[in-house]
Amino acid sequence: TREPRSSDSLYREVGGAPGVERLVERLLDRVHENPRISGLFANSDRADLQRLIEEQFCAEFGGGCTYTGRSMEESHSGLGINHAEFEVFVEDLILAMEDVGLATPTQNRILRIFAPMRDEVVDR
Numbered sequence: 873t874r875e876p877r878s879s880d881s882l883y884r885e886v887g888g889a890p891g892v893e894r895l896v897e898r899l900l901d902r903v904h905e906n907p908r909i910s911g912l913f914a915n916s917d918r919a920d921l922q923r924l925i926e927e928q929f930c931a932e933f934g935g936g937c938t939y940t941g942r943s944m945e946e947s948h949s950g951l952g953i954n955h956a957e958f959e960v961f962v963e964d965l966i967l968a969m970e971d972v973g974l975a976t977p978t979q980n981r982i983l984r985i986f987a988p989m990r991d992e993v994v995d996r
């Protein structure tokens with residue numbers, strides 16, 4: 873668990889709560905439609921995932937939310953996600969950030985937050 877960010881500038885760049893909601897919606901649309909990783913989501917509840925990822929993004933972007941989900945290691949360890957699948961997920965995140973019109977510097981700030989979580993998410 874990480875300290876909440878002290879500045880809310882990234883949260884504002886993303887458009888606050890409605891911006892985070894749209895971003896997560898596009899991300900989940902894209903991963904569910906992507907045959908390279910959609911199978912991994914077959915047994916997950918989309919509404920739960922939307923709520924938990926929104927909460928995590930809000931917390932990470934400095935929006936002041938508290939993430940109440942499981943750790944990245946705990947929630948992904950049973951899934952057997954490999955490096956290639958992680959990269960595909962990141963590509964879908966980038967496409968989702970494009971979809972909602974985030975500027976490149978904002979996208980890069982977000983990627984720098986999530987890239988270090990790779991080792992917690994990847995199993996093999």
Ligand code: HEM
Pocket residue numbers: 909912913914915916917921924925928940941942943947948951953957958959961962986987989990993
């Ligand atoms: C840094 C990258 C990632 C972040 C920030 C992230 C975030 C999250 C969060 C917040 C949850 C909910 C945790 C909980 O259930 O308590 C979750 C669950 C899940 N994630 Fe990720 N995730 C990442 C990478 C991936 C990748 C690469 C995949 C597959 C390609 C993936 C597939 C899933 C699935 C299927 C679940 C649901 C597990 C379940 O229902 O038990 N995630 N993720």
